[in-house]
Amino acid sequence: MDDLETRELRYFVAVAEELHFGRAADRLGIAQPPLSRAIRRLERRLGVRLLDRDRRGVALTDAGGVLLREARAALDAVAAAARRTRRAGDPKRPLVLVTKAGASHELLRRLLDALAGEPGAAPVEVLLCEVGEQARLLRDGHADAALMHRPFDDLAGFDTEDILAEGQVALLPAAHPLASRSRLTMADVRDVPDLPIARWPRLDGSYPDGPGPEVRTQSQLAQLVALGRALLVIPASSRAWQWPDHVAVPVVDAPEVTTVVAWPPGSRSQEVAALVRTAAGLRAAFAREAHHPAAGGDGPGGLRILGPMTSAPERTDGRA
Amino acid sequence: MDDLETRELRYFVAVAEELHFGRAADRLGIAQPPLSRAIRRLERRLGVRLLDRDRRGVALTDAGGVLLREARAALDAVAAAARRTRRAGDPKRPLVLVTKAGASHELLRRLLDALAGEPGAAPVEVLLCEVGEQARLLRDGHADAALMHRPFDDLAGFDTEDILAEGQVALLPAAHPLASRSRLTMADVRDVPDLPIARWPRLDGSYPDGPGPEVRTQSQLAQLVALGRALLVIPASSRAWQWPDHVAVPVVDAPEVTTVVAWPPGSRSQEVAALVRTAAGLRAAFAREAHHPAAGGDGPGGLRILGPMTSAPERTDGRA
DNA sequence: CTGTCCGATACCCGGCGGGTATCACAGCGT
DNA sequence: ACGCTGTGATACCCGCCGGGTATCGGACAG
Structure with a gap:
């Protein structure tokens, strides 16, 4: 009615x-x-x-x-x-790109450089948010596009394009016994008595069981790691937010993480399309300089460059 | 504000x-x-x-x-x-599945049979709509799930699961010269002087150029075909809406059409999940009875059974 | 039994959504 | 030139509904 x-x-x-x-x-x-x-x-x-x-x-x-x-x-x-209407009426509207603070740092830097280099490109404003906030900010119009990470983020309802896939590393205090290993497995890092893995909320907001501390924000996590109170398994490229006396050790069987650029479906915006195109172009740039002969053939912890496939929102569970 | x-x-x-x-x-x-x-x-x-x-x-x-x-x-x-709230409050809520009238007839029949056979399954109500209407009906809550066809339909903003891929056939009056051929190409059927291809509206509502009549509804199309005034290139499974004196000839280089089941992202509904699972199960059933040894190896116009891949909303242009 | 907590009810008021009448103005026909 | 017509804007009135205060009714706690 x-x-x-x-x-x-x-x-x-x-x-x-x-x-x-x-x-x-x-x-x-x-x-x-x-x-x-x-x-x-x-x-x-x-x-x-x-x-x-x-x-x-x-x-x-x-x-x-x-x-x-x-x-x-x-x-x-x-x-x-x-x-979106307000911003469409603003003649010098900047494009807002949202991403998790600390993630995909190098990609983000390169993307911004590339966009600044393009002649007629709109100015880009970067919005850094907490874990899992990108989807809402994209949905409610605070942002025009997002860098998100599969399988961690909820990509349902967006159009996406894969940019690069990478393995994960464990972040350990340099003095820790495991820090001298050249590679680890999930079995190695799960249930380390003195370094429990921090627990992130799932998509529905609840926390998985386990011994580690409950964590909701990046800053909480940063402090825990700096204190040597928590072990972290993160995408290799997130080494960017580095602590001086921690080392990153590849975890060979951790799930691969794919960085994707996501945007609201049906966005006919010229600017968003240009950003996506530029991001897709970086895929090739990363491939050129990563002088691994065969794509996907490098060891865990390194970057795997994706081919020009089109992909692929899918439903995921939270990072458990 | x-x-x-x-x-x-x-x-x-x-x-x-x-x-x-x-x-x-x-x-x-x-x-x-x-x-x-x-x-x-x-x-x-x-x-x-x-x-x-x-x-x-x-x-x-x-x-x-x-x-x-x-x-x-x-x-x-x-x-x-x-x-959706009203229907959630209805204890005997039927699940509404929307699909284009006339498309994927056999799949739909099998799907309904399979769902009726399941013990605790909710009753399913089928909603038949015109071309391109599924997305709106799914978005605005009239339907819980849809059968859609890539690359014809706009899948942006939905979660989807591929069910089967198939070639397309040209529908010709039995008396027409081309009707005796065992296979055709797009070049053969494009620009047939007496049988122009009907033009469908694109996603934005505009019509592509060409000699054929503009068509918006299935019934318009059915009449044109029955009159022998238009040539039709459609998915092989749509032979279900058959005219007695027309024949279907495979068009070898027409784009492959994939039937997918789509549902609103974030739908945590038990019933929708069951429907999707059943539909995915049909993929295997189709594979079993199509006694082609290698999947994907059969000729154009036949069905190609998909592996258990997860896929893949993507932006598409209209059927041009 | 009584205090307290919380949602429901009763009742009043002001603002806003909607109606009618009219205006201002641009084409356009004669 | 002059009205006619069609259009959106303005002026003004009214009734309804959203929001306020005061109060009730029922369920624990002690």
């Missing part, structure tokens, strides 16, 4: 996240009664119970869970519409 | 599509002055001119074009939120 207003969706998301009408109303800057009324009307309009208000607390129903996910996506889309 | 309301987006889309305030207001069921006011406020809020109202007519600015595209996507997302 009549469709929902964004205000109602915002209200519902607030309640669904807080599971508490009072706090949600507070967060929204309105009083509690209008909020209750709005949610009630929303339920009546949809003909579905969204919340179980049982004594002492509010819980999401199945339908409520669906609406929470869908409403977030819809609100992102609305916000994206506003942001 | 303050974000847009869906009503404002609906209003803008109506005006942008009609390029006429009066007609747009009529379509929206409101009077013209409030509509003018709403658009004006929208422009003021965004700080961007969306429409050039020069005397005698309205035109979209660049920013207006961006907003039109983004607003459609956002409205689809909002509509999808409402529909």
